[in-house]
Amino acid sequence: GDSVTQMEGPVTLSEEAFLTINCTYTATGYPSLFWYVQYPGEGLQLLLKATKADDKGSNKGFEATYRKETTSFHLEKGSVQVSDSAVYFCALRTNTGFQKLVFGTGTRLLVSP
Amino acid sequence: DAGVIQSPRHEVTEMGQEVTLRCKPISGHDYLFWYRQTMMRGLELLIYFNNNVPIDDSGMPEDRFSAKMPNASFSTLKIQPSEPRDSAVYFCASSPLGGAGVYEQYFGPGTRLTVT
Numbered sequence: 001g002d003s004v005t006q007m008e009g010p011v012t013l014s015e016e017a018f019l020t021i022n023c024t025y026t027a028t029g030y031p032s033l034f035w036y037v038q039y040p041g042e043g044l045q046l047l048l049k050a051t052k053a054d055d056k057g058s059n060k061g062f063e064a065t066y067r068k069e070t071t072s073f074h075l076e077k078g079s080v081q082v083s084d085s086a087v088y089f090c091a092l093r094t095n096t097g098f099q100k101l102v103f104g105t106g107t108r109l110l111v112s113p
Numbered sequence: 114d115a116g117v118i119q120s121p122r123h124e125v126t127e128m129g130q131e132v133t134l135r136c137k138p139i140s141g142h143d144y145l146f147w148y149r150q151t152m153m154r155g156l157e158l159l160i161y162f163n164n165n166v167p168i169d170d171s172g173m174p175e176d177r178f179s180a181k182m183p184n185a186s187f188s189t190l191k192i193q194p195s196e197p198r199d200s201a202v203y204f205c206a207s208s209p210l211g212g213a214g215v216y217e218q219y220f221g222p223g224t225r226l227t228v229t
Binding site for chain 1: 117146155156158161169204206216217218220221222223
Protein backbone atom coordinates (compact mmCIF):
# COMPACT_ATOMS: atom_id res chain seq x y z
CA GLY A 1 0.00 0.00 0.00
CA ASP A 2 0.89 3.66 -0.05
CA SER A 3 3.40 4.72 2.57
CA VAL A 4 5.73 7.51 3.66
CA THR A 5 9.14 7.06 5.29
CA GLN A 6 10.83 9.86 7.19
CA MET A 7 14.21 10.10 8.83
CA GLU A 8 14.11 9.43 12.54
CA GLY A 9 14.66 12.25 14.93
CA PRO A 10 15.30 14.17 16.87
CA VAL A 11 17.27 16.46 14.63
CA THR A 12 19.24 18.86 16.79
CA LEU A 13 20.65 22.02 15.23
CA SER A 14 22.02 25.37 16.27
CA GLU A 15 20.28 28.53 15.16
CA GLU A 16 21.11 29.54 11.55
CA ALA A 17 22.17 26.02 10.59
CA PHE A 18 20.99 24.35 7.40
CA LEU A 19 18.15 21.87 7.74
CA THR A 20 17.32 18.78 5.72
CA ILE A 21 14.64 16.29 6.71
CA ASN A 22 14.44 13.33 4.36
CA CYS A 23 11.16 11.92 3.13
CA THR A 24 10.54 9.15 0.61
CA TYR A 25 7.28 7.64 -0.47
CA THR A 26 5.73 4.59 -2.05
CA ALA A 27 2.53 5.07 -3.98
CA THR A 28 0.66 3.97 -7.04
CA GLY A 29 0.16 6.65 -9.61
CA TYR A 30 1.15 10.23 -8.92
CA PRO A 31 0.23 11.37 -5.43
CA SER A 32 0.23 14.91 -4.10
CA LEU A 33 2.84 15.52 -1.42
CA PHE A 34 2.72 17.63 1.73
CA TRP A 35 4.73 18.75 4.71
CA TYR A 36 2.82 19.47 7.90
CA VAL A 37 4.25 21.00 11.07
CA GLN A 38 3.09 20.44 14.64
CA TYR A 39 4.14 22.95 17.29
CA PRO A 40 4.02 21.85 20.93
CA GLY A 41 0.49 21.43 22.21
CA GLU A 42 -1.12 22.19 18.86
CA GLY A 43 -2.61 20.37 15.90
CA LEU A 44 -0.89 19.93 12.59
CA GLN A 45 -0.65 22.82 10.13
CA LEU A 46 0.07 22.62 6.45
CA LEU A 47 3.56 23.96 5.74
CA LEU A 48 3.86 23.38 2.00
CA LYS A 49 2.68 21.14 -0.79
CA ALA A 50 3.45 19.94 -4.33
CA THR A 51 1.11 18.29 -6.76
CA LYS A 52 3.27 16.99 -9.59
CA ALA A 53 6.81 16.00 -10.46
CA ASP A 54 9.42 18.77 -10.23
CA ASP A 55 7.02 21.08 -8.40
CA LYS A 56 8.65 23.00 -5.57
CA GLY A 57 6.59 23.88 -2.55
CA SER A 58 7.78 26.72 -0.34
CA ASN A 59 6.64 28.62 2.73
CA LYS A 60 8.30 30.49 5.61
CA GLY A 61 11.76 29.79 4.20
CA PHE A 62 11.13 26.05 3.92
CA GLU A 63 11.28 24.30 0.55
CA ALA A 64 10.69 20.83 -0.83
CA THR A 65 10.85 19.53 -4.39
CA TYR A 66 8.74 16.64 -5.70
CA ARG A 67 11.27 14.19 -7.16
CA LYS A 68 9.47 11.43 -9.02
CA GLU A 69 12.64 9.66 -10.10
CA THR A 70 13.77 9.18 -6.51
CA THR A 71 10.25 9.19 -4.99
CA SER A 72 11.39 11.82 -2.52
CA PHE A 73 10.16 15.10 -1.05
CA HIS A 74 12.94 16.29 1.26
CA LEU A 75 12.33 19.36 3.41
CA GLU A 76 15.03 22.02 3.52
CA LYS A 77 15.63 25.39 5.12
CA GLY A 78 18.73 27.47 4.76
CA SER A 79 18.81 29.00 8.22
CA VAL A 80 16.70 27.62 11.04
CA GLN A 81 15.42 29.59 14.00
CA VAL A 82 14.57 28.53 17.53
CA SER A 83 10.92 29.08 16.64
CA ASP A 84 11.17 26.30 14.02
CA SER A 85 11.42 23.72 16.79
CA ALA A 86 8.49 21.40 16.14
CA VAL A 87 7.58 18.01 14.72
CA TYR A 88 7.48 17.80 10.93
CA PHE A 89 5.31 15.29 9.08
CA CYS A 90 5.63 14.29 5.47
CA ALA A 91 2.39 13.08 3.87
CA LEU A 92 0.91 12.01 0.59
CA ARG A 93 -2.60 12.18 -0.75
CA THR A 94 -3.56 9.06 -2.56
CA ASN A 95 -5.11 9.23 -5.99
CA THR A 96 -7.33 6.23 -5.50
CA GLY A 97 -10.53 8.21 -5.23
CA PHE A 98 -10.50 8.62 -1.48
CA GLN A 99 -9.60 12.00 -0.05
CA LYS A 100 -7.28 10.93 2.72
CA LEU A 101 -3.68 11.56 3.69
CA VAL A 102 -1.02 9.01 4.53
CA PHE A 103 1.43 10.43 7.07
CA GLY A 104 4.99 9.57 7.95
CA THR A 105 5.96 9.05 11.57
CA GLY A 106 7.16 12.60 12.06
CA THR A 107 10.60 14.08 12.72
CA ARG A 108 11.23 16.23 15.75
CA LEU A 109 13.44 19.28 15.18
CA LEU A 110 15.15 20.96 18.10
CA VAL A 111 16.90 24.27 17.44
CA SER A 112 19.09 25.77 20.13
CA PRO A 113 20.19 29.42 20.36
CA ASP B 114 -13.15 31.73 11.17
CA ALA B 115 -12.53 30.01 14.50
CA GLY B 116 -10.97 26.96 12.93
CA VAL B 117 -11.72 23.39 13.93
CA ILE B 118 -12.98 23.26 17.51
CA GLN B 119 -12.52 20.24 19.73
CA SER B 120 -13.75 19.57 23.22
CA PRO B 121 -12.71 18.78 25.79
CA ARG B 122 -9.01 19.65 25.44
CA HIS B 123 -8.10 17.24 28.20
CA GLU B 124 -9.98 14.23 29.51
CA VAL B 125 -8.99 11.95 32.34
CA THR B 126 -11.19 8.97 32.99
CA GLU B 127 -11.11 5.57 34.61
CA MET B 128 -10.97 2.33 32.74
CA GLY B 129 -14.42 1.09 31.78
CA GLN B 130 -15.99 4.53 31.53
CA GLU B 131 -17.54 5.94 28.39
CA VAL B 132 -15.68 8.79 26.74
CA THR B 133 -17.12 11.17 24.15
CA LEU B 134 -14.94 13.52 22.15
CA ARG B 135 -16.51 16.34 20.18
CA CYS B 136 -15.59 18.22 17.05
CA LYS B 137 -16.96 21.21 15.18
CA PRO B 138 -15.46 21.45 11.69
CA ILE B 139 -14.90 24.63 9.76
CA SER B 140 -18.13 25.83 8.21
CA GLY B 141 -18.48 24.78 4.58
CA HIS B 142 -15.99 21.94 4.73
CA ASP B 143 -17.21 18.69 3.23
CA TYR B 144 -14.76 16.26 4.80
CA LEU B 145 -14.17 15.45 8.45
CA PHE B 146 -11.40 13.21 9.75
CA TRP B 147 -10.63 11.68 13.14
CA TYR B 148 -7.01 10.81 13.94
CA ARG B 149 -5.25 9.30 16.92
CA GLN B 150 -1.66 10.17 17.81
CA THR B 151 0.56 8.10 20.10
CA MET B 152 4.29 7.84 20.55
CA MET B 153 4.26 4.20 19.57
CA ARG B 154 2.06 4.33 16.47
CA GLY B 155 2.36 7.93 15.32
CA LEU B 156 -0.62 9.54 13.60
CA GLU B 157 -3.36 7.12 12.60
CA LEU B 158 -6.49 7.88 10.62
CA LEU B 159 -9.46 6.35 12.41
CA ILE B 160 -12.39 7.35 10.23
CA TYR B 161 -13.48 10.04 7.83
CA PHE B 162 -16.78 11.45 6.62
CA ASN B 163 -17.86 13.12 3.41
CA ASN B 164 -21.02 15.20 3.65
CA ASN B 165 -21.80 13.60 7.01
CA VAL B 166 -21.55 10.05 5.63
CA PRO B 167 -18.79 7.73 6.91
CA ILE B 168 -16.58 6.80 3.96
CA ASP B 169 -13.77 4.77 5.46
CA ASP B 170 -13.74 3.44 9.02
CA SER B 171 -11.07 0.82 8.47
CA GLY B 172 -8.80 2.57 10.96
CA MET B 173 -11.22 2.25 13.87
CA PRO B 174 -9.36 -0.10 16.21
CA GLU B 175 -12.28 -2.13 17.48
CA ASP B 176 -15.97 -2.13 18.26
CA ARG B 177 -15.44 -0.08 21.37
CA PHE B 178 -14.91 2.91 19.09
CA SER B 179 -17.75 4.60 17.24
CA ALA B 180 -18.09 7.90 15.41
CA LYS B 181 -21.08 9.87 14.25
CA MET B 182 -21.73 13.02 12.29
CA PRO B 183 -25.39 13.94 12.75
CA ASN B 184 -25.01 17.21 10.84
CA ALA B 185 -22.45 19.25 8.94
CA SER B 186 -21.31 21.14 12.01
CA PHE B 187 -20.82 18.43 14.60
CA SER B 188 -19.15 15.06 15.04
CA THR B 189 -18.46 12.77 17.98
CA LEU B 190 -16.00 10.00 18.64
CA LYS B 191 -17.08 7.66 21.41
CA ILE B 192 -15.12 5.01 23.25
CA GLN B 193 -17.14 2.58 25.35
CA PRO B 194 -15.73 1.05 27.47
CA SER B 195 -12.42 2.89 27.61
CA GLU B 196 -9.12 1.14 28.31
CA PRO B 197 -5.69 2.46 29.33
CA ARG B 198 -4.31 1.67 25.86
CA ASP B 199 -6.75 4.22 24.43
CA SER B 200 -4.71 6.99 26.03
CA ALA B 201 -3.61 9.27 23.20
CA VAL B 202 -4.20 12.64 21.60
CA TYR B 203 -7.22 12.57 19.32
CA PHE B 204 -7.36 15.07 16.48
CA CYS B 205 -10.25 16.14 14.35
CA ALA B 206 -9.57 17.71 10.96
CA SER B 207 -11.77 19.10 8.23
CA SER B 208 -11.25 19.86 4.58
CA PRO B 209 -13.10 21.49 1.71
CA LEU B 210 -14.11 19.44 -1.29
CA GLY B 211 -10.89 18.77 -3.15
CA GLY B 212 -12.06 17.38 -6.44
CA ALA B 213 -9.14 17.15 -8.81
CA GLY B 214 -7.26 19.87 -7.02
CA VAL B 215 -5.06 19.89 -4.00
CA TYR B 216 -6.71 20.56 -0.70
CA GLU B 217 -5.59 21.12 2.85
CA GLN B 218 -6.73 19.44 6.01
CA TYR B 219 -7.24 21.84 8.89
CA PHE B 220 -6.56 20.28 12.26
CA GLY B 221 -8.09 21.07 15.59
CA PRO B 222 -5.96 21.45 18.73
CA GLY B 223 -6.66 17.88 19.81
CA THR B 224 -8.07 16.19 22.89
CA ARG B 225 -5.56 14.56 25.19
CA LEU B 226 -7.21 11.47 26.65
CA THR B 227 -5.80 9.68 29.66
CA VAL B 228 -7.45 6.46 30.80
CA THR B 229 -6.29 5.23 34.21
